[in-house]
Amino acid sequence: MSAALTWRGWLLDPAPVSRRQARLGRWFRAWLAFQRNGLAMTGLCVVSALVLTALAAPLIADPRAAILQVLTERLQPPSASHWFGVDELGRDIFARIVFGARTTLIIVALVSAIVAPVGLAIGLTAGYFGHWIDAVLMRITDIFLSFPRLVLALAFAAALGPGIENAVIAIALTTWPPYARLARAEALTRRRAEFIEAAELQGASHLRIILSQIMPLCLPSVIIRLTLDMAGIILTAAGLGFLGLAAQPPAPEWGAMVSSGRQVLLGQWWVSTIPGIAIFVTSVGFNLLGDGLRDVADSRSS
Amino acid sequence: MVTVAAPAAVTDGEWVRRVAGPIRRVWRLLFSVVLTFLGLTCVTFFIGRVIPIDPVLAIVGDKASIETYNRVRSEIGLDLPIPVQYWRYLLKVLHGDFGNSVITSQPVLQDLLRVFPATLELSLLALIIGVVFGVPLGVIAATHRGRWQDQVIRFGSLIGYSMPVFWLGLIGLLVFYAKLGWVEGPGRLDVSYDDIVPVVTGLITVDSLFAGEHDVFWNSLGHLVLPASILGYLSLAYVARMTRSFMLGQLKQEYILATLAKGLSPFRVVWVHALGNVWVQLVTVIALTFGNLLEGAVLTETVFAWPGLGLYMKNSLFNADLNAVLGGTMLVGVVYIGLNMLSDLIYPLVDPRARERR
Amino acid sequence: MSTALLLSVRNLRVTYPGDEGDLVAVRNVSFELGRERLGIVGESGSGKSTTGRAIMGLVAAPGRVEADEMRLGGTDLSSLDESGFRRLRGKRVAMILQDPKYSLDPVMSVGQQIAETHRCHFRSTANAARAAALEMLAAVHIRDPERVYALYPHQVSGGMGQRVMIAMMLIAGPDLLIADEPTSALDVTVQHQVLAIMDDLVRSRGMGLILISHNLHLVSSFCDRVLVMYAGRVVETCAAGELAKATHPYTRGLLASLPELGRRRAELPQLRRDPAWAEG
Numbered sequence: 001m002s003a004a005l006t007w008r009g010w011l012l013d014p015a016p017v018s019r020r021q022a023r024l025g026r027w028f029r030a031w032l033a034f035q036r037n038g039l040a041m042t043g044l045c046v047v048s049a050l051v052l053t054a055l056a057a058p059l060i061a062d063p064r065a066a067i068l069q070v071l072t073e074r075l076q077p078p079s080a081s082h083w084f085g086v087d088e089l090g091r092d093i094f095a096r097i098v099f100g101a102r103t104t105l106i107i108v109a110l111v112s113a114i115v116a117p118v119g120l121a122i123g124l125t126a127g128y129f130g131h132w133i134d135a136v137l138m139r140i141t142d143i144f145l146s147f148p149r150l151v152l153a154l155a156f157a158a159a160l161g162p163g164i165e166n167a168v169i170a171i172a173l174t175t176w177p178p179y180a181r182l183a184r185a186e187a188l189t190r191r192r193a194e195f196i197e198a199a200e201l202q203g204a205s206h207l208r209i210i211l212s213q214i215m216p217l218c219l220p221s222v223i224i225r226l227t228l229d230m231a232g233i234i235l236t237a238a239g240l241g242f243l244g245l246a247a248q249p250p251a252p253e254w255g256a257m258v259s260s261g262r263q264v265l266l267g268q269w270w271v272s273t274i275p276g277i278a279i280f281v282t283s284v285g286f287n288l289l290g291d292g293l294r295d296v297a298d299s300r301s302s
Numbered sequence: 303m304v305t306v307a308a309p310a311a312v313t314d315g316e317w318v319r320r321v322a323g324p325i326r327r328v329w330r331l332l333f334s335v336v337l338t339f340l341g342l343t344c345v346t347f348f349i350g351r352v353i354p355i356d357p358v359l360a361i362v363g364d365k366a367s368i369e370t371y372n373r374v375r376s377e378i379g380l381d382l383p384i385p386v387q388y389w390r391y392l393l394k395v396l397h398g399d400f401g402n403s404v405i406t407s408q409p410v411l412q413d414l415l416r417v418f419p420a421t422l423e424l425s426l427l428a429l430i431i432g433v434v435f436g437v438p439l440g441v442i443a444a445t446h447r448g449r450w451q452d453q454v455i456r457f458g459s460l461i462g463y464s465m466p467v468f469w470l471g472l473i474g475l476l477v478f479y480a481k482l483g484w485v486e487g488p489g490r491l492d493v494s495y496d497d498i499v500p501v502v503t504g505l506i507t508v509d510s511l512f513a514g515e516h517d518v519f520w521n522s523l524g525h526l527v528l529p530a531s532i533l534g535y536l537s538l539a540y541v542a543r544m545t546r547s548f549m550l551g552q553l554k555q556e557y558i559l560a561t562l563a564k565g566l567s568p569f570r571v572v573w574v575h576a577l578g579n580v581w582v583q584l585v586t587v588i589a590l591t592f593g594n595l596l597e598g599a600v601l602t603e604t605v606f607a608w609p610g611l612g613l614y615m616k617n618s619l620f621n622a623d624l625n626a627v628l629g630g631t632m633l634v635g636v637v638y639i640g641l642n643m644l645s646d647l648i649y650p651l652v653d654p655r656a657r658e659r660r
Numbered sequence: 661m662s663t664a665l666l667l668s669v670r671n672l673r674v675t676y677p678g679d680e681g682d683l684v685a686v687r688n689v690s691f692e693l694g695r696e697r698l699g700i701v702g703e704s705g706s707g708k709s710t711t712g713r714a715i716m717g718l719v720a721a722p723g724r725v726e727a728d729e730m731r732l733g734g735t736d737l738s739s740l741d742e743s744g745f746r747r748l749r750g751k752r753v754a755m756i757l758q759d760p761k762y763s764l765d766p767v768m769s770v771g772q773q774i775a776e777t778h779r780c781h782f783r784s785t786a787n788a789a790r791a792a793a794l795e796m797l798a799a800v801h802i803r804d805p806e807r808v809y810a811l812y813p814h815q816v817s818g819g820m821g822q823r824v825m826i827a828m829m830l831i832a833g834p835d836l837l838i839a840d841e842p843t844s845a846l847d848v849t850v851q852h853q854v855l856a857i858m859d860d861l862v863r864s865r866g867m868g869l870i871l872i873s874h875n876l877h878l879v880s881s882f883c884d885r886v887l888v889m890y891a892g893r894v895v896e897t898c899a900a901g902e903l904a905k906a907t908h909p910y911t912r913g914l915l916a917s918l919p920e921l922g923r924r925r926a927e928l929p930q931l932r933r934d935p936a937w938a939e940g
Binding site for chain 3: 555556557559560561562563564565566567568570575578579652653654655
């Protein structure tokens, strides 16, 4: 009990003695502010639940049940043995939802892993070096900004065939521009700052300056934007799945599950409805989390 | 006695500068638009070239001789260097030649012109619903910040922009069409009303009114209600959220305090002054919303069997009709670019600060 | 200068409730104002602006305004609700803010903003309001009022913007003008011009003026009486001409730290704050 009190006291100390203490103290205060927001905590719970479900999927549900077609049991309503019922091919919907979480998480993670570095790299370079580099890179960014996401994914699928990789590429290609803009704005503001000049005088190379000084300043906005975008990415990916362009059967994917339940919608509503609820809840979770993070960031900067 | 010199009368040099400013802006805008369009064509060209199917084989079959193969290959132009191929492709596109559709055997452009109005009708109606309801709701949420009106509107918005449109469409059909029978079902018109009204604009509601066919009008409206409401709700959610955010930003400004100090009613302060400053930012939001509507049309039209661009592209996709898919992509891309250009042009109309070159 | 009492304030208190206890921005401020010019001087955070806003009912929630007495002429301000204040604002008491770049609506022409005040209070027609606005623009010494009427706030200079502000706030003929740092955003040369115009209008209309500023020199040369505020309370009240005889150590410290032409000093003395002044 007293140990916890000392930790808290140490973190909240108004006169920190080390850089580490100051930084950890800032993070702790931000966490406290975040915690006070009930909706934001809900979002965090939902997202954590998604991540945990995806990671621990084999522990929660039977991986074979997600794919195994037991045609004698098709279209069973939710019951004790099948919590979410059975789909039109006799597969357990609960297991498919659980493993579908993996697909969702993979898409979100892959897109983020591409979009953030690429956007940051382009934006920071454009803002830092300026002149013609900036002009060219911003032109390119603008061009990609005006591509319709879903339609482009469709075109990709038409050319390269359906699949998760193509869906990820298509989504990533249309999602990175705003991050480049964000990074560029940050770089432009900081470029003339005195602490950058100081670093230059110390002999730091451009790359070092960008990476160690400017990039950390962009990270909060990038993370918030990414979290909010994830909700939209999940919806787009589900849409692609609905059209049959993402994960291929028999792999479970929530959008595809909604689509396959269309024929039996009237009588066996759970086949389409439950995956739809899963998509919706996940999207809400990311939105709440992103809003909460943004509120904390805003109140810290104001 | 203190006097101050008012700005001098407009000289000739200044007049030239005043006109040159906007012209220069339009010029730069056109340049940017052209560049973006070229980028779009590059992407579609690239996708078209990357297909795994050999287009020559598709024409001559796999039993043709080497000579036939080479002959057809040079006829199509595949033996030319890539930049030349691109140039020919670009020229074709500028003439509206997207090739022929594999399914309909018609020029793709013709197909596109046939199906686009359906998408346009649905998207326009949804956009109108979204803006007409979304903006006031956003204003109300901002002015009642923290109170129940704000909570309800924010909650409703959250649901709206977290909702997968295809799922909501399915549920909507299930409840309002299948179970309650309040609205008409999938498709634009009942089969019995097909082809009664001559096509003028392609928007059935408008055309049927022109032709005086009121039965058709009501039927088409009945089919429009559900998809337009659902899409309208999703648009409304986004618009309300952005409006609220912009309004909160405006309400913190000094000029709001000054207008209150003048003795103006809060109604006027909010709906004339604050909102007047928000329209500037909303222009971009509205353009984005319309873009989203067009883009999501693929999903909506699949669910509602709406014979528009989205359904056309989806069917083309599954029939491996690459020309049609790329043509549709190009059309949507062009509309996107057009929307961006339009909002850039509208900007100075709404914001006096953007009217002159700084 | 008539002796009728325009504004009387007794023990005004403005409190902002907060997570870690209440913040008292203004504590027990009392003064009386006739048709004269009163200056309120203080540093940032002294509560001077909040006092001005409290008089107009512009203290934003969750701030709380309390007073033993707060009267504007015959009206009791402490019992007014929002609609009551709205009837006063612009018509009987007006406020000028610091920077016209930010305190004018950017998307409406300046002339329309002036006319708007007129229409609001007199229910005039568009033409009548426009005519009144043009007249007012001429009254603040703007040449070519027709042309300036159509300009937007970003197109006018700082000095002209403040004149527009003055025109906008005085067009409905208020009795009391509260000027919150009216010249702080202006160049020094323009400051005097704007102040002179304000002075001219206030005198000719027989208005009362409260000039809020951090600039002691400005206030002492322009006003009849001076109120010095520190940490939310009034620490000194005196006539402007007698500032040199001020008794409170804070005021003396302020006076001493002002540079003066003709007085040679090697070092400007620094103001040393005594926490006792916040209690006093």
